[in-house]
Structures are given as C-alpha cells and as structure tokens.
Amino acid sequence: MERNLKRMATMHRMQAKGLEMFYQNGYFNTSIDDILKELSLSKGGFYYHFNSKEEYFISIVQQLLFRKVYSQLVAPIEGKEDPLHTIADCLDKSLETAELNFLDYGFELGNFINEFNGKHPEVMRALNDILKVWEVCLITVLQKGKTDGFVSRHADSEAIASFIISSYMGIRTLMVDGNAKNLRYKYMSQLRHYFKLMEHNETV
Amino acid sequence: MERNLKRMATMHRMQAKGLEMFYQNGYFNTSIDDILKELSLSKGGFYYHFNSKEEYFISIVQQLLFRKVYSQLVAPIEGKEDPLHTIADCLDKSLETAELNFLDYGFELGNFINEFNGKHPEVMRALNDILKVWEVCLITVLQKGKTDGFVSRHADSEAIASFIISSYMGIRTLMVDGNAKNLRYKYMSQLRHYFKLMEHNETV
DNA sequence: AGGCTTCCCGACAAAATAGTCGGTTTTACA
DNA sequence: TGTAAAACCGACTATTTTGTCGGGAAGCCT
Structure with missing residues (x-):
C-alpha cells in the first residue's frame, strides 16, 4: 500500500x-x-x-481540470432551485476569484480549448467532455427551474446555456489584460439583466 | 518604384x-x-x-488582422443608426461566415489574445489596440443610439459593449468544435432577446 | 539477507528551432 | 552596359525539444 x-x-x-x-x-x-x-x-x-507529453496532458485534464471545473461551476448549481440566481451567483464568485487572483491567466478550460481547437482530437475530446458536463448541468437545472416555476416556460434552456458558457469564456479572457474588477461588474450587471428576461412572470 | x-x-x-x-x-x-x-x-x-518572429507577428497583427477586424466588425456598424439591430446583423453575418467556413478555427483576434494573455506585452499591446477600436466603436454607436432614440437612456453602453465582445469571443470558440449552425442560431436568438431589453420603449 | 519489483536517474539520440552570415542573383538607373 | 543597391539564397550555429535506454537506489516480501 x-x-x-x-x-x-x-x-x-x-x-x-x-x-x-x-x-x-x-x-x-x-x-x-x-x-x-x-x-x-x-x-x-x-x-x-x-508515455508522452500529450498523454500526460490528457491525464491532467481528466483528473485535475475536470474536478476544478466541476467544483467551481457545476457543483454549486447542481440540483439547486431558483437556477437563474444560483447561476449568476456562481459565476460572480468565479469571476471574483479570478479578479482577486494576482496571477490570473483566464479560464483554464477555455484557454486549452482555444489552443487545441480543430486539432489534436484526443485532447479536444477530453476538454469537450468537461464542457459538456457543465452544459448539461446548466440545461438540466434550467429545465427543472421551469417545472418549479422559477423560469419562464418559453425560455430555451439549451440556448441560454450556450449563451452563458460563451459569455463566461469571453469575459474571463478579457479580464486577464483589462481592468478585471470593472469588467466583472459590467459583465454581471448585463448578465443579470439578461436573466431577468426569463424569470417566470406570467401574471396568472 | x-x-x-x-x-x-x-x-x-x-x-x-x-x-x-x-x-x-x-x-x-x-x-x-x-x-x-x-x-x-x-x-x-x-x-x-x-528582424524576428515576434516583430513579424506584430506586423501581421497591425496590418492584416487590424483591417480584417475593422472591415468585419467595425465598419459595418460605424456611424449607423439603430445600433442594436445593426450590431446584431453584423455579428450574425460574421458568425455565418465562420459557420460556412470549412476551415474555421475561431475568432482570430480572440485566439491570439488567448495565446499571449499575460505575457509578451508588445504583442498584447498590438492585439489590445484592435480590441479597443472595436470596443470604442460599439460604445460610440450605442451612445449615439441613445440620443437618436433607438436605445434606452438607462442602458450602460460600456457594459453592453463588454458583454457583446465577450459573448462573441466565446461563441466563436465554441463553434469550432461544436455544431456551428445550431450554436449560431442559439446565440443569435439569445443576443436578440438581450438587445430587446435596451430598446427605447418609454411610452411617453 | 536475498531477490524482486517499483521508481527514478541522467546521458544520449534525433529532430526541430530561431537567428546569422557570406555570397549570389535581380533590378533600377546613370 | 556597367554598377551599386536591394532582394534573396542556403549552409551553419546555438539551443531546445521529445523521447529512449541501461543502470542504480529504494522498498517489499520471504
């Protein structure tokens, strides 16, 4: 042992x-x-x-990176009610960590996807797997939010999930070299506006 | 000569x-x-x-990449009225080009920013310069949209611009390895919903 | 203690990399 | 047409890169 x-x-x-x-x-x-x-x-x-640099990297992705993304972006919203507020708070917290991190280089998963995009299918598969877990989690929790009366029934959960993911990936990139604090604030304000749109508000 | x-x-x-x-x-x-x-x-x-690989790259950025971004993302909205619809159409057109491009590897500017983020200050400056031009253009046209009565006076132009940029950078990354057509559709639908929020609609 | 497996060392090979330099070709123009 | 500058060649150096291999140290079991 x-x-x-x-x-x-x-x-x-x-x-x-x-x-x-x-x-x-x-x-x-x-x-x-x-x-x-x-x-x-x-x-x-x-x-x-x-056996190789690539295999080494893939093992890092599957083990460390997966857990990191999961604990930061998936676990905090999984199964929760009131998905829109939960998601917003979760993203804000992530951005806060990034903002306060003196050595922030962006969203790890996003950076690697960017670096390998369109090549190295083995690596991309490992990265996309993580992305998929996040995406599925977002969709699931949004759908549940509909039945629980938190999210408008007209909302397109898949589209919202994609929109969340892409905007988050982008803002993390921008925050590296820009005014992180200011960007975070601006981003969250717009995201929350956007989220208000799909709150369940049918007055019946 | x-x-x-x-x-x-x-x-x-x-x-x-x-x-x-x-x-x-x-x-x-x-x-x-x-x-x-x-x-x-x-x-x-x-x-x-x-003189060097880096200088070579910077010259590429300043000359070719700048023009490319400018003609695709800045020129089509510069000075136009009804900024929200103009911007949406412009982004949609860009996404369409990407979608139809058999060899798309994402948003060039975004990819490079990602690759150099936090290092190589000379290169980052050149890249950020381009980003800045785009951002300023967005802000300007949104502000003008306010005075022209197209955009709600309560809208935060700077925040909207950042939100647009980050979401666009993100979706371009996702589209490389995902179902580009579907992603484009989902993205545009959400973006247009989001844009509806800041349309000038004070019933006075 | 002896032997066996696991774990790790560091010299080596082979290819790739950014950049240099002396020389050759091409071009403008007097 | 002669000539000087501009444009280009390709062999060379320095270093770095991934990956290999024979051997040695450490731990484990009998």
Missing part, C-alpha cells in the same frame, strides 16, 4: 505542476524539461509515469 | 501566409521554417524583411 501511495503522490505532484505551468504559458510553450526542472525530477522519472 | 512594389508584394505574401498559419496552428506551434516551406522562400529572405 505504501507503494501505491507514493506512486499517487508523485503523479499528483507532476500533474499539479503541469496544470499550473500549462495554464500559465500554454501547452506548446511549456516543455517537459521546464516542468521537470521545477519539480526537481528527471526525464526517466517522467517517462516512467507517462 | 518597381522596387518598392516588389518589396510590398513579398512582404504581403509573407504576412498573409503567416496569418493563415498562425491562425490555424497557433503562434508557438508554427515555426518560421513551416511558413517558409509553404512560401518557397529562404531563411535569408525572411530575415531580410523582418
């Missing part, structure tokens, strides 16, 4: 540092050597645990 | 091919050699015209 623990510990250490550096510099602009230097680990050590 | 023409022609050829390949594969994943091979040009030829 001690064995397995050590293995897990090392791999996790490698993955965590990898995510950190790929996020900061991008996948293609980060070399295995760069990462290993930071980890004080050797080439042999790396290739003992992973 | 023939001299200058040839110079311009060659440089333009290099820039055009560079934009094409940087767009397809990303800046860091495209080597000078790759580009030169496609151009049937030599190393010496390249470094005669440009």
Whole structure:
C-alpha cells in the first residue's frame, strides 16, 4: 500500500505542476524539461509515469481540470432551485476569484480549448467532455427551474446555456489584460439583466 | 518604384501566409521554417524583411488582422443608426461566415489574445489596440443610439459593449468544435432577446 | 539477507528551432 | 552596359525539444 501511495503522490505532484505551468504559458510553450526542472525530477522519472507529453496532458485534464471545473461551476448549481440566481451567483464568485487572483491567466478550460481547437482530437475530446458536463448541468437545472416555476416556460434552456458558457469564456479572457474588477461588474450587471428576461412572470 | 512594389508584394505574401498559419496552428506551434516551406522562400529572405518572429507577428497583427477586424466588425456598424439591430446583423453575418467556413478555427483576434494573455506585452499591446477600436466603436454607436432614440437612456453602453465582445469571443470558440449552425442560431436568438431589453420603449 | 519489483536517474539520440552570415542573383538607373 | 543597391539564397550555429535506454537506489516480501 505504501507503494501505491507514493506512486499517487508523485503523479499528483507532476500533474499539479503541469496544470499550473500549462495554464500559465500554454501547452506548446511549456516543455517537459521546464516542468521537470521545477519539480526537481528527471526525464526517466517522467517517462516512467507517462508515455508522452500529450498523454500526460490528457491525464491532467481528466483528473485535475475536470474536478476544478466541476467544483467551481457545476457543483454549486447542481440540483439547486431558483437556477437563474444560483447561476449568476456562481459565476460572480468565479469571476471574483479570478479578479482577486494576482496571477490570473483566464479560464483554464477555455484557454486549452482555444489552443487545441480543430486539432489534436484526443485532447479536444477530453476538454469537450468537461464542457459538456457543465452544459448539461446548466440545461438540466434550467429545465427543472421551469417545472418549479422559477423560469419562464418559453425560455430555451439549451440556448441560454450556450449563451452563458460563451459569455463566461469571453469575459474571463478579457479580464486577464483589462481592468478585471470593472469588467466583472459590467459583465454581471448585463448578465443579470439578461436573466431577468426569463424569470417566470406570467401574471396568472 | 518597381522596387518598392516588389518589396510590398513579398512582404504581403509573407504576412498573409503567416496569418493563415498562425491562425490555424497557433503562434508557438508554427515555426518560421513551416511558413517558409509553404512560401518557397529562404531563411535569408525572411530575415531580410523582418528582424524576428515576434516583430513579424506584430506586423501581421497591425496590418492584416487590424483591417480584417475593422472591415468585419467595425465598419459595418460605424456611424449607423439603430445600433442594436445593426450590431446584431453584423455579428450574425460574421458568425455565418465562420459557420460556412470549412476551415474555421475561431475568432482570430480572440485566439491570439488567448495565446499571449499575460505575457509578451508588445504583442498584447498590438492585439489590445484592435480590441479597443472595436470596443470604442460599439460604445460610440450605442451612445449615439441613445440620443437618436433607438436605445434606452438607462442602458450602460460600456457594459453592453463588454458583454457583446465577450459573448462573441466565446461563441466563436465554441463553434469550432461544436455544431456551428445550431450554436449560431442559439446565440443569435439569445443576443436578440438581450438587445430587446435596451430598446427605447418609454411610452411617453 | 536475498531477490524482486517499483521508481527514478541522467546521458544520449534525433529532430526541430530561431537567428546569422557570406555570397549570389535581380533590378533600377546613370 | 556597367554598377551599386536591394532582394534573396542556403549552409551553419546555438539551443531546445521529445523521447529512449541501461543502470542504480529504494522498498517489499520471504
């Protein structure tokens, strides 16, 4: 058992540092050597645990990135009532974290999708899987919101979900180099306006 | 004069091919050699015209990318009346081009901003300059829309502009690997709903 | 202690990378 | 037509990159 623990510990250490550096510099602009230097680990050590840079990256995506997105964007709204307010609060919280993060480089998932878009199908599949989980969660919770009387029955849950995702991905990108605080405020104000549209307000 | 023409022609050829390949594969994943091979040009030829890869890229951004964004996203709305409908139509047209483009890799400007975000200040400046032009145009036309009675006086032009930009950047990213046609339709429907909110509709 | 598996080292190979430089071709023009 | 400048060539250097491999250290079980 001690064995397995050590293995897990090392791999996790490698993955965590990898995510950190790929996020900061991008996948293609980060070399295995760069990462290993930071980890004080050797080439042999790396290739003992992973077969290639790409496989390494995919494992990071499936394990670390998935959990990160899930805990930040999915879990806080999953199964909740009053979806519109819940979603808005969840996104605002995410933006707040980004705003306060001195070393923010945007939305990890979004950045990687951008970097791999249209190529590297294996990697894209892993990234799209995460996106899909988020999307499905949004749609589900919006649909439930309809039956629970929080969301207008005319609202198009799928379209709303896509709109939320795209706007969030975009604002995270803009916030990196712009006035994050101001952008966050502006974004949230517009998003909340937009959300008011589909509140259940049929006066019957 | 023939001299200058040839110079311009060659440089333009290099820039055009560079934009094409940087767009397809990303800046860091495209080597000078790759580009030169496609151009049937030599190393010496390249470094005669440009001093470095970065300078080369910046020249591409300032000349080709700027014009591209300008003609597609700025010119069609600049000075126009009824800004909300004009903007919506303009974005829809852009999305249509992307949708029909068999080789779409997202929003060029957005992709590059993503790739350089937080690093390479020189490059980021050039990219942000373009973004700024677009943003200012949006704000201006929205403000004018207020005085002309097309846009509600309570609308926050700056916030709307940011919201438009971020959502557009996001949807372009999503459209690459998703069902572009469907995404475009969903996006435009939500955007138009959102726009309805700020139409001038004070019944006095 | 002996042997076996797991884990890790670091030198090495092979290819790719940005950029340099001396020389050659092309072009303008006197 | 001669000549000088502009435009281009391609071999070369430096470094970096991913990935391999033979071997050694550490832990585990008997």
